[in-house]
Amino acid sequence: MNQSLLIRRPDDWHLHLRDGAMLNAICGYSAHFGRAIIMPNLVPPVVTGEQARSYRSRILAALQKHVTLRPLMTLYLTETTDPADVVQAHRDGVIAAVKLYPAGATTNSASGVRDFNKVRPVFEAMAEAGIPLCVHGEVTDPDIDIFDREAVFIDRVLDPIRRKTPGLRVIMEHITTSDGADYVRSQDNLGATITTHHLVINRNHILVGGIKPHYYCLPVAKRESHRIALRQAATSGDPRFFLGTDSAPHPDHAKESACGCAGCFTAPNTMSILAHVFEEDGALDRLEKFASLNGAAFYGLPANDDTIRLVRRDTPATYPAKVPAGDDEVTVFDPGFPLYWHVEDNA
Ligand code: NCD
Ligand code: ZN
Numbered sequence: 001m002n003q004s005l006l007i008r009r010p011d012d013w014h015l016h017l018r019d020g021a022m023l024n025a026i027c028g029y030s031a032h033f034g035r036a037i038i039m040p041n042l043v044p045p046v047v048t049g050e051q052a053r054s055y056r057s058r059i060l061a062a063l064q065k066h067v068t069l070r071p072l073m074t075l076y077l078t079e080t081t082d083p084a085d086v087v088q089a090h091r092d093g094v095i096a097a098v099k100l101y102p103a104g105a106t107t108n109s110a111s112g113v114r115d116f117n118k119v120r121p122v123f124e125a126m127a128e129a130g131i132p133l134c135v136h137g138e139v140t141d142p143d144i145d146i147f148d149r150e151a152v153f154i155d156r157v158l159d160p161i162r163r164k165t166p167g168l169r170v171i172m173e174h175i176t177t178s179d180g181a182d183y184v185r186s187q188d189n190l191g192a193t194i195t196t197h198h199l200v201i202n203r204n205h206i207l208v209g210g211i212k213p214h215y216y217c218l219p220v221a222k223r224e225s226h227r228i229a230l231r232q233a234a235t236s237g238d239p240r241f242f243l244g245t246d247s248a249p250h251p252d253h254a255k256e257s258a259c260g261c262a263g264c265f266t267a268p269n270t271m272s273i274l275a276h277v278f279e280e281d282g283a284l285d286r287l288e289k290f291a292s293l294n295g296a297a298f299y300g301l302p303a304n305d306d307t308i309r310l311v312r313r314d315t316p317a318t319y320p321a322k323v324p325a326g327d328d329e330v331t332v333f334d335p336g337f338p339l340y341w342h343v344e345d346n347a
Contacts, residue, residue, distance in 0.1 A: 003312040005284060009304035010271065010291035012036040014134070014173050014193045014244025016263070017071070019055070021326030023062045026249050027069070029267040029323070032345050034304035035070045035296075037134065037244065040099055041108040045076035049089030056094070072096035072299075074134060078111050079118040083125035090131045096299065097132045097171070098122070102157070104140045105149075106218040107248070107262055112136075116161060127167035132299065134171045137180065138219050147203070150219050151179040162187070171298070174198065174246045176219040178229035184240050185233075191298040193244025194234045194290075197264045199277050200335050202227045213255040214331045217248065218262040234290050235283035242295030245270050251328035266333040269319045273333075275310045275341035309344040317342045 015036040017023050030036055038059065040046035046055050052073040059071045073095045075086060081098075089095045100119075101112035113119055126133060137158055138149035162170060172180055172192040184192045197217065202224045206215045215221065233241045247270065248263030255261050266273070271291070278287040287310075296303050316338035322329040 005275065005287070005310045006307050007288040007310065008292035009034040009306050009308055010243060011295050011304065012245050012247070012267075012270075013171070013242055013295040013299070014195070014246045015039065015267070016041070016246070016248040017059055017062075018042070018249065019058065022249060022251075022330075023059065025323065025325035026265070026267065026330065027059065027062045028067050030069050030247070031067045032271055032308055032343055033069055034306075035072050035301075037097060038071045038073055040074045040076035041101065041106075043108055045078075045108065045111050046073070047076050047078055047081065047111070049075070049085050049092065049094050052089060053094050074099045076101065076111065077113060077119055077122060079113055079115065081119065081122050083122045086122060086131065087125050087129045090129055095131075097134050098126060099134045099136070101136045102138060102140050102153075105136050105138045109136070116157060120164065123161065123165040123168050127165050127169075130169070130300075132169040132171055134173050137172050137175070146220055147222055150175070150177050154179060154183050158183075162190070173244060174219060175230065175233075176222050177226045181229050181233040181241070185238070191240045191242065191294075192233070193246070193295070194230055194241055195244060195246040195264075196266045196270045196273050197221070197246075197333055198227065199231050199234055200227075200273060205336070213257075213260040214264065214333065216255070216260060216262055217246065217264045220262075231277065231281055235278055235281045235286055237283075237286040237289045239289070239294045239297060241290065242298060243274070243291045244295075249325065249330040251325060252322070252331055253328065255331070264333045265330050268323070268332050269317075269335070269339060271308070271310065271343045272317050272319070272339040272341045273335050275312070276335070276337065276339060279312075279341070309346075311342050311344055312340050313342055314340070316340055
């Protein structure tokens with residue numbers, strides 16, 4: 001008999017939907033999700049409430065009626081962000097959070113923050129208004145080894161920010177290390193998203209037997225012991241850890257390049273992969289917490305009312321290796337194992 005699991009509809013607390021032809025091509029692949037926190041790192045970035053409102057309309061137009069995903073918008077924090085604009089956009093229901101990118105840390109982060117003291121008034125206003133801060137937690141100092149960037153960021157940047165503004169609610173986005181997971185467990189007012197791909201790959205997958213550009217993302221996957229720590233955090237049921245896929249599509253030509261972009265496109269097969277991972281770790285009963293309950297609770301929102309069913313069949317679910325996007329193609333993340341868990345979404 002097929003094994004089956006009914007869970008509340010999941011949410012994606014970290015998603016890149018892009019814009020224009022790419023947005024139109026890929027947004028439907030997140031259809032299983034109820035809500036998604038939409039990353040603002042467009043070119044140019046989404047920095048004002050007005051820009052977030054307009055980006056949200058473009059997303060809703062792309063989703064049309066057949067995809068019920070509700071986009072929760074974010075603002076891209078810059079050194080000139082006006083605290084009053086942030087508070088107003090939140091009060092008007094336009095944004096759910098603000099995103100901090102250290103300048104130069106990742107894709108389209110050139111307008112990010114260099115001097116964290118300059119954005120302190122924004123943090124103070126956010127703490128006061130209860131607006132969460134999503135953090136890309138990597139230092140960009142060229143002297144720091146790329147595999148140490150997350151751990152150093154916690155000590156040098158994140159902990160000082162949180163001490164100076166203790167009321168600020170922070171989400172460490174896409175944690176990749178045991179240091180990140182341990183820090184989250186030791187603090188209040190702090191949660192973390194974990195991606196699908198960081199539960200599956202370590203740095204060997206990127207580098208052994210030839211370089212694999214489609215496994216390259218930021219923060220870069222670390223050594224195996226960190227992957228195991230992330231699996232323990234995700235499958236533990238601990239309310240501070242929740243799903244943020246960081247599904248980040250790039251055209252194949254931009255990834256398969258001498259200077260390839262960072263980002264894994266995991267939206268299409270994420271729920272099948274997660275069911276596999278949680279089953280492997282004997283934690284299927286906690287998948288709903290990670291994917292559907294913990295994130296909503298952290299953001300102070302109710303869980304979704306409806307459900308999806310995951311069914312384990314004898315034959316694997318099939319997902320396309322690539323999806324078309326305008327004149328380009330985007331490669332779908334390959335977990336490297338067959339996916340026996342099928343998503344049945346009858347909503
Ligand atoms: C993201 C992107 O492509 O926008 N890339 C990635 O590797 N995760 C940016 C980000 O979230 O760091
Ligand atoms: Zn991201």
